[in-house]
Amino acid sequence: MTNQSLTMSTSRPPRQRLKDIRPQQLLDAALGLFVEKGFAATRSEEVASLAGVSKGTLYLYYPSKEELFKAVVRQNLTKLIGEGAEFVAAFEGSSAELLLALYKEWWLRVADTGVGGLHKVVLAEVRNFPELAQFYADEVIAPAHRIFIALIERGIASGEFRKVDPASTAHALIIPMVFLMLHQYSIGACQVHGGKVDPLPTLQAHADLILHGLLRRPGKAR
Amino acid sequence: MTNQSLTMSTSRPPRQRLKDIRPQQLLDAALGLFVEKGFAATRSEEVASLAGVSKGTLYLYYPSKEELFKAVVRQNLTKLIGEGAEFVAAFEGSSAELLLALYKEWWLRVADTGVGGLHKVVLAEVRNFPELAQFYADEVIAPAHRIFIALIERGIASGEFRKVDPASTAHALIIPMVFLMLHQYSIGACQVHGGKVDPLPTLQAHADLILHGLLRRPGKAR
Amino acid sequence: MTNQSLTMSTSRPPRQRLKDIRPQQLLDAALGLFVEKGFAATRSEEVASLAGVSKGTLYLYYPSKEELFKAVVRQNLTKLIGEGAEFVAAFEGSSAELLLALYKEWWLRVADTGVGGLHKVVLAEVRNFPELAQFYADEVIAPAHRIFIALIERGIASGEFRKVDPASTAHALIIPMVFLMLHQYSIGACQVHGGKVDPLPTLQAHADLILHGLLRRPGKAR
Amino acid sequence: MTNQSLTMSTSRPPRQRLKDIRPQQLLDAALGLFVEKGFAATRSEEVASLAGVSKGTLYLYYPSKEELFKAVVRQNLTKLIGEGAEFVAAFEGSSAELLLALYKEWWLRVADTGVGGLHKVVLAEVRNFPELAQFYADEVIAPAHRIFIALIERGIASGEFRKVDPASTAHALIIPMVFLMLHQYSIGACQVHGGKVDPLPTLQAHADLILHGLLRRPGKAR
DNA sequence: CATGAATGAGACTTCATTCAT
DNA sequence: TATGAATGAAGTCTCATTCAT
Numbered sequence: 065m066t067n068q069s070l071t072m073s074t075s076r077p078p079r080q081r082l083k084d085i086r087p088q089q090l091l092d093a094a095l096g097l098f099v100e101k102g103f104a105a106t107r108s109e110e111v112a113s114l115a116g117v118s119k120g121t122l123y124l125y126y127p128s129k130e131e132l133f134k135a136v137v138r139q140n141l142t143k144l145i146g147e148g149a150e151f152v153a154a155f156e157g158s159s160a161e162l163l164l165a166l167y168k169e170w171w172l173r174v175a176d177t178g179v180g181g182l183h184k185v186v187l188a189e190v191r192n193f194p195e196l197a198q199f200y201a202d203e204v205i206a207p208a209h210r211i212f213i214a215l216i217e218r219g220i221a222s223g224e225f226r227k228v229d230p231a232s233t234a235h236a237l238i239i240p241m242v243f244l245m246l247h248q249y250s251i252g253a254c255q256v257h258g259g260k261v262d263p264l265p266t267l268q269a270h271a272d273l274i275l276h277g278l279l280r281r282p283g284k285a286r
Numbered sequence: 287m288t289n290q291s292l293t294m295s296t297s298r299p300p301r302q303r304l305k306d307i308r309p310q311q312l313l314d315a316a317l318g319l320f321v322e323k324g325f326a327a328t329r330s331e332e333v334a335s336l337a338g339v340s341k342g343t344l345y346l347y348y349p350s351k352e353e354l355f356k357a358v359v360r361q362n363l364t365k366l367i368g369e370g371a372e373f374v375a376a377f378e379g380s381s382a383e384l385l386l387a388l389y390k391e392w393w394l395r396v397a398d399t400g401v402g403g404l405h406k407v408v409l410a411e412v413r414n415f416p417e418l419a420q421f422y423a424d425e426v427i428a429p430a431h432r433i434f435i436a437l438i439e440r441g442i443a444s445g446e447f448r449k450v451d452p453a454s455t456a457h458a459l460i461i462p463m464v465f466l467m468l469h470q471y472s473i474g475a476c477q478v479h480g481g482k483v484d485p486l487p488t489l490q491a492h493a494d495l496i497l498h499g500l501l502r503r504p505g506k507a508r
Numbered sequence: 509m510t511n512q513s514l515t516m517s518t519s520r521p522p523r524q525r526l527k528d529i530r531p532q533q534l535l536d537a538a539l540g541l542f543v544e545k546g547f548a549a550t551r552s553e554e555v556a557s558l559a560g561v562s563k564g565t566l567y568l569y570y571p572s573k574e575e576l577f578k579a580v581v582r583q584n585l586t587k588l589i590g591e592g593a594e595f596v597a598a599f600e601g602s603s604a605e606l607l608l609a610l611y612k613e614w615w616l617r618v619a620d621t622g623v624g625g626l627h628k629v630v631l632a633e634v635r636n637f638p639e640l641a642q643f644y645a646d647e648v649i650a651p652a653h654r655i656f657i658a659l660i661e662r663g664i665a666s667g668e669f670r671k672v673d674p675a676s677t678a679h680a681l682i683i684p685m686v687f688l689m690l691h692q693y694s695i696g697a698c699q700v701h702g703g704k705v706d707p708l709p710t711l712q713a714h715a716d717l718i719l720h721g722l723l724r725r726p727g728k729a730r
Numbered sequence: 731m732t733n734q735s736l737t738m739s740t741s742r743p744p745r746q747r748l749k750d751i752r753p754q755q756l757l758d759a760a761l762g763l764f765v766e767k768g769f770a771a772t773r774s775e776e777v778a779s780l781a782g783v784s785k786g787t788l789y790l791y792y793p794s795k796e797e798l799f800k801a802v803v804r805q806n807l808t809k810l811i812g813e814g815a816e817f818v819a820a821f822e823g824s825s826a827e828l829l830l831a832l833y834k835e836w837w838l839r840v841a842d843t844g845v846g847g848l849h850k851v852v853l854a855e856v857r858n859f860p861e862l863a864q865f866y867a868d869e870v871i872a873p874a875h876r877i878f879i880a881l882i883e884r885g886i887a888s889g890e891f892r893k894v895d896p897a898s899t900a901h902a903l904i905i906p907m908v909f910l911m912l913h914q915y916s917i918g919a920c921q922v923h924g925g926k927v928d929p930l931p932t933l934q935a936h937a938d939l940i941l942h943g944l945l946r947r948p949g950k951a952r
Numbered sequence: 953c954a955t956g957a958a959t960g961a962g963a964c965t966t967c968a969t970t971c972a973t
Numbered sequence: 974t975a976t977g978a979a980t981g982a983a984g985t986c987t988c989a990t991t992c993a994t
Binding site: 079080082083086117118119120121124 | 977978979980981
């Protein structure tokens with residue numbers, strides 16, 4: 065008896081501490097399962113169990129599966145966007161280098177955390193969550209767009225880039241990044257022959273293409 | 287009685303015909319609903335009802351919702367790819383024009399039929415259908431990739447394009463196309479302020495970027 | 509095998525027939541259970557099982573437990589009230605006899621069917637079903653009140669009754685009837701010593717009291 | 731710290747006192763909620779919260795929701811009956827006046843405290859609490875019946891009342907009172923058009939009816 | 953072939969009750 | 974004593990699938 069209670073008191077954090085870390089545990093578990101299976105196919109009991117708590121405990125922290133999902137989106141994507149904006153503001157170097165660095169930095173951050181897969185889920189389920197659409201447009205799409213607009217304007221101002229339209233070019237710069245995230249967490253996660261796309265080389269190729277263009281430069285042998 | 291059956295025999299296809307067109311009606315109905323709601327949120331009764339048959343009849347043609355989903359994917363995407371390959375083979379004109387034409391043609395074909403939305407669903411659900419992954423890699427991704435590889439090699443051979451790596455550049459050319467399809471059928475289908483991306487202008491901007499590059503050409507004022 | 513299928517074909521009504529009788533089976537089962545246990549304590553699966561069908565079948569006919577409950581109220585109480593009105597309209601005899609006959613007739617009808625217990629449930633749960641309240645006031649309380657008002661006006665017109673206020677006296681005539689119904693299906697249904705109220709004698713006593721009054725008539729020895 | 735504890739020690743009863751008043755606070759909170767929502771729909775956490783304590787504390791005083799319910803019934807109804815008996819014993823005046831006064835007094839006491847609503851809950855739930863039935867018959871029904879029997883015997887003895895059967899007439903006197911209580915706390919508490927019964931006038935009408943009868947007295951013009 | 957009534961496993965969510973702090 | 978985080982049994986409702994007609 066005495067031994068047991070001693071053991072238990074050392075192996076388990078105190079109550080208050082548990083309460084503080086529960087949201088994070090639940091959000092982590094939910095992120096993983098939503099990304100792997102999608103929203104509808106993820107059972108809330110499974111989330112709880114992966115977080116090491118019971119079904120009921122999940123509902124102590126989030127009132128429904130929908131709210132849990134929104135919390136996951138908020139935490140992961142909003143945070144990611146904020147860090148991207150800081151990265152661009154703090155960067156020193158040419159704008160071409162900044163583009164490459166942003167691609168690389170973002171990719172590394174996304175690949176570890178599974179956040180990329182979250183975009184897949186949003187994409188797939190947003191029509192069944194009408195209110196999520198506006199939230200996502202405001203919190204994720206628009207800020208990400210602004211980051212790349214800033215990058216392009218920086219390049220034009222320094223004379224590095226052609227005078228392209230920042231808004232539509234920003235889309236063209238973001239799209240491959242996001243697409244690769246999507247791919248990585250869906251088809252890329254399956255064991256198939258020949259369907260793989262290697263993300264970093266592809267991003268590199270894309271950046272090269274974007275920077276130099278596909279057309280041969282007249283009067284310049286390459 | 288006699289009158290009625292006469293009437294019916296003129297307004298309705300004969301039995302044998304019915305049997306032949308049922309699968310198509312079901313696949314069309316399923317495509318629309320899967321694209322709109324996703325796999326899990328589409329009820330099989332709704333598919334049957336939209337196809338004008340009863341629940342039981344659906345199961346006469348497809349043994350489960352999963353098989354129906356796979357049949358929808360097979361029919362629509364395989365067909366699309368085949369048409370793209372023919373389009374490229376038959377095209378006469380410069381490779382830059384071919385790229386623009388392929389973008390435009392494909393987009394028009396995809397926007398009407400809802401096939402673009404299907405890619406969204408595949409992306410989201412492929413991890414829950416492991417056997418779909420290989421099918422998709424073989425039947426959709428690889429052929430589409432080959433089409434763009436052919437396009438690039440055509441441009442390099444004619445001296446129009448730089449000597450880029452065809453395989454990775456092909457990815458870079460496909461990605462925006464596919465991404466816009468995805469976007470159009472998810473966030474683009476929602477009523478949001480500011481989240482919209484206009485597809486044709488964006489494709490145009492992207493094609494321009496891809497062809498001419500972002501960097502200012504030394505010694506050439508633009 | 510042959511025997512079995514013969515047996516089954518004779519022991520079970522055809523499909524279409526079953527569909528027609530299901531609502532009645534379900535309403536009967538629901539009435540019994542609601543009366544016995546109340547609304548909240550009645551499980552919908554229990555209703556289905558008592559009606560001889562599965563959980564899902566109940567929801568084929570009624571979209572929720574609330575709607576089932578409302579259907580039970582409608583069928584039973586609305587019907588009862590209608591029959592009471594006809595009974596009063598068709599009665600020939602003195603108004604005092606009509607009052608006694610109405611008490612007796614109604615009681616017999618209510619005691620068999622369990623409808624009396626339904627009033628108990630409405631009384632207990634109406635505050636959790638706000639929309640039921642208006643329905644009940646319109647469909648049950650007001651019509652029942654009108655029946656007794658008609659009875660009193662009939663007695664006053666014939667010179668049998670004193671000139672009392674019909675509306676409030678009608679309440680006084682209905683109340684004991686309804687109360688006994690309530691009692692019969694709650695405390696009266698339990699095995700207790702001494703708590704019983706014998707309904708018919710009590711109604712008789714009440715009718716006598718109502719008709720002749722409690723006060724000794726001055727100058728009249730009884 | 732010192733200030734705070736000083737402040738608290740003056741504004742808060744000492745520990746021992748707290749222990750003594752907790753049950754009363756809990757019973758009061760439970761009475762209100764049971765009457766408003768019924769037994770099943772009242773959450774125990776809500777009771778605790780309304781009493782200003784936590785969920786766990788409720789279980790320190792009552793081992794289950796059922797026991798809490800029984801305690802509420804015991805305290806409130808038993809007290810009410812006792813006060814009624816004292817009122818009758820102490821009354822000076824005619825028996826007709828006593829009846830009116832008892833109606834009025836009881837009604838005022840009941841309307842404030844919500845005890846009338848408690849009878850509604852007992853009525854609805856007694857079949858799910860078999861042991862409550864006998865308790866209720868012994869502690870509430872029988873004593874209340876005895877009060878009215880005493881009242882009738884008092885009236886007969888003084889020559890005021892006809893020589894009716896005290897037992898069944900007592901029921902007839904109680905019933906409208908109790909019924910109005912029930913009504914007031916169920917349908918009467920809802921916002922409906924036309925379903926209302928004004929309690930005091932109805933009691934008055936009933937008392938008039940009971941005392942003087944409905945039939946016109948031969949040879950006496952009224 | 954076609955129907956649609958029926959099934960029942962399974963999902964989400966609630967809440968009475970427990971117990972470590 | 975008092976708290977409130979945690980539990981998990983239980984309830985409502987859905988829907989893919991079956992099968993008698």
